[in-house]
Every structure is written in structure tokens, then in C-alpha cells.
Amino acid sequence: MISSTDLIINSNGTAYHLAIHPDQLPNRIFMVGDPERVPMVSQYFDKITDKIHKREFVSHFGEKNGERIGVISSGIGPDNVEIVMTELDALANINFKTREIKSHKRKLQLIRIGTSGSIQEDIPVDSFLVSKAAIGIDNLSDFYDFDENLKDFNSDEVEVFKQNFPKNTSFYLSKSSDELVKKYKNLNFIEGLTVSTPGFYAPQGREIRLKNNKKNYLEQIRNCRLGQLKPSNLEMETAAYYAFGKLLGHKVLSFNAILANRVTKEFSKKPDFQIERLIELVINYEL
Numbered sequence: 102m103i104s105s106t107d108l109i110i111n112s113n114g115t116a117y118h119l120a121i122h123p124d125q126l127p128n129r130i131f132m133v134g135d136p137e138r139v140p141m142v143s144q145y146f147d148k149i150t151d152k153i154h155k156r157e158f159v160s161h162f163g164e165k166n167g168e169r170i171g172v173i174s175s176g177i178g179p180d181n182v183e184i185v186m187t188e189l190d191a192l193a194n195i196n197f198k199t200r201e202i203k204s205h206k207r208k209l210q211l212i213r214i215g216t217s218g219s220i221q222e223d224i225p226v227d228s229f230l231v232s233k234a235a236i237g238i239d240n241l242s243d244f245y246d247f248d249e250n251l252k253d254f255n256s257d258e259v260e261v262f263k264q265n266f267p268k269n270t271s272f273y274l275s276k277s278s279d280e281l282v283k284k285y286k287n288l289n290f291i292e293g294l295t296v297s298t299p300g301f302y303a304p305q306g307r308e309i310r311l312k313n314n315k316k317n318y319l320e321q322i323r324n325c326r327l328g329q330l331k332p333s334n335l336e337m338e339t340a341a342y343y344a345f346g347k348l349l350g351h352k353v354l355s356f357n358a359i360l361a362n363r364v365t366k367e368f369s370k371k372p373d374f375q376i377e378r379l380i381e382l383v384i385n386y387e388l
């Protein structure tokens with residue numbers, strides 16, 4: 102039995118941060134960072150049945166084409182993904198009354214619709230990219246056994262690849278769901294190796310007043326290769342989503358609207374329109 106301080110359940114039977122009740126959870130959920138993006142997704146539902154809001158976690162559940170689906174905002178960063186993935190999995194796979202793990206596990210389908218910056222000249226602003234795999238340089242791997250995820254990669258290649266990342270930075274690799282990559286193949290998005298960072302400024306090679314203490318950081322990352330894949334874009338959640346998805350048995354795929362190109366130093370002139378387009382393409386795809 103899982104203790105009441107390990108798995109905190111609110112007095113109305115909902116998960117501590119997400120405030121979702123186990124009975125409300127659909128199998129297919131779109132994940133966004135920005136809470137204001139939630140209604141931009143749920144406007145495409147045929148019917149919205151539940152709206153929940155606690156902190157940065159806004160959830161809308163409903164139906165589209167006869168299927169129960171949902172959209173949840175995570176807020177920014179891998180620490181939030183840790184909370185979201187753990188609570189979603191608990192809602193799916195723990196009996197909230199007995200606090201026991203269920204013997205039959207549910208497999209959720211989680212699809213991130215996010216924004217990102219490209220680190221390759223040939224991945225232009227206003228393009229769309231699907232993350233085939235992701236590199237996490239946040240410190241979640243210091244606490245979870247993400248090494249399991251490395252089994253998806255060639256270990257010799259990983260060792261060489263890792264040398265390109267700053268020495269004292271945490272590092273893990275994780276992969277998208279092959280099944281979901283195949284399913285969304287006809288969108289024909291650029292396929293990439295996403296780098297998920299624990300911050301937006303220095304961890305993404307930006308300098309405002311404070312200087313990055315790692316020299317040639319972006320250049321080094323941009324120029325290395327993992328097999329056929331080259332690091333393509335920077336954002337802040339994908340690696341954690343994929344790592345937890347793999348360990349907890351959920352299928353995850355991350356889509357990115359590329360709003361910045363860090364080589365040409367361009368930023369999209371229509372960022373809101375681009376994320377709206379991406380939402381429409383993804384949600385209307387085969388649903």
C-alpha cells in the first residue's frame with residue numbers, strides 16, 4: 102500500500118497537483134506547456150465535459166468523434182513533467198481507494214504540442230518538427246533510473262556522443278514511441294533529436310546580462326551526431342516525457358512549432374499563428 106505522503110490524494114479523491122479524479126482520465130491526452138493553450142486545443146473537441154484548474158495545471162476533457170480525449174497544461178520545465186507524468190500514471194494505474202498498484206496497467210497516449218528553437222540552419226523558423234528522440238540535460242536522471250532508456254541506443258555511439266556535452270551536466274537519452282511516430286508519419290514533419298534543457302536562457306545558450314559559464318556550448322551541441330541523428334532543437338520537456346513514458350509504459354510523442362532559429366538568429370513573426378496551425382494539424386489528424 103502506498104502511503105498518504107507518497108501519493109497525496111485530495112479530500113475529493115483527486116491527484117494532489119493535477120486535481121484530476123481517476124474516473125475522469127481519458128487514454129489519449131494532448132500535453133501543452135502554456136495553460137492558455139488548453140482552450141486552443143479543446144475548441145476542436147465535439148464536446149467538453151470537464152474543466153479543471155489548479156496552479157499551472159489546466160485540464161479539459163471531452164469527446165471527439167466518439168472518443169474520450171483530453172488536454173492538460175504542464176507549465177514549463179522537466180520538474181513539472183515529473184509531477185505530471187507521475188500523477189497521470191498514478192491516476193491510471195493506482196487504485197486511489199486501496200492505494201495499491203493495479204495488476205492490469207493502462208497505457209496512456211500522450212502527445213505534446215509545444216514550441217521550440219532550432220539549432221540547425223536548415224531547420225527554419227515556422228517549420229514543424231517531431232522529436233524522434235531527446236537528450237535531457239536536467240538533473241532528473243540523478244534521481245530516476247533513466248539508464249534503462251539507453252538500451253534503445255547503441256552504447257558505443259552514446260559514449261562518444263556524450264563527450265560533446267559539458268562534463269558536469271547531467272545527461273540522459275530517451276526515445277519517442279515508434280508506434281506514434283508511424284501513426285503521425287503522413288504529417289511529414291522534420292524528424293529531430295531534441296535537446297531538453299533545465300532553463301530557457303544559459304541552458305539554451307542565451308546570454309542577457311549573465312554569461313554562460315560553458316564555452317562554445319551551443320556550437321558543440323549543434324555539431325555532434327548520434328548515429329544518423331543530429332541535435333535539432335531546444336525546448337524544455339520532451340526528454341523527461343519520453344524517459345517517464347518508457348519507464349511507466351505510456352506512449353509519448355512530442356511535436357514542436359519552431360519559433361526561433363539560433364543560428365540565423367531569427368524569431369517567428371507569427372508565433373501565435375504557428376502554434377495554432379500545429380494544434381489544428383495534430384488534433385484533426387485521424388481523430
Ligand SMILES: O=P(O)(O)O[C@H]1O[C@H](CO)[C@@H](O)[C@H]1O
Pocket residue numbers: 133134135176177178214215216217301336337338
Ligand atoms: O511551448 P511550450 O510547450 O511551453 O514549450 C516551450 O516553451 C517554453 C519556454 O518558452 C518551454 O516550456 C519550452 O519547452
Ligand SMILES: O=c1cc[nH]c(=O)[nH]1
Pocket residue numbers: 216217218219301305335336337360361
Ligand atoms: O528557443 C526556444 C523557443 C521556444 N521554446 C524554447 O524552449 N526555446
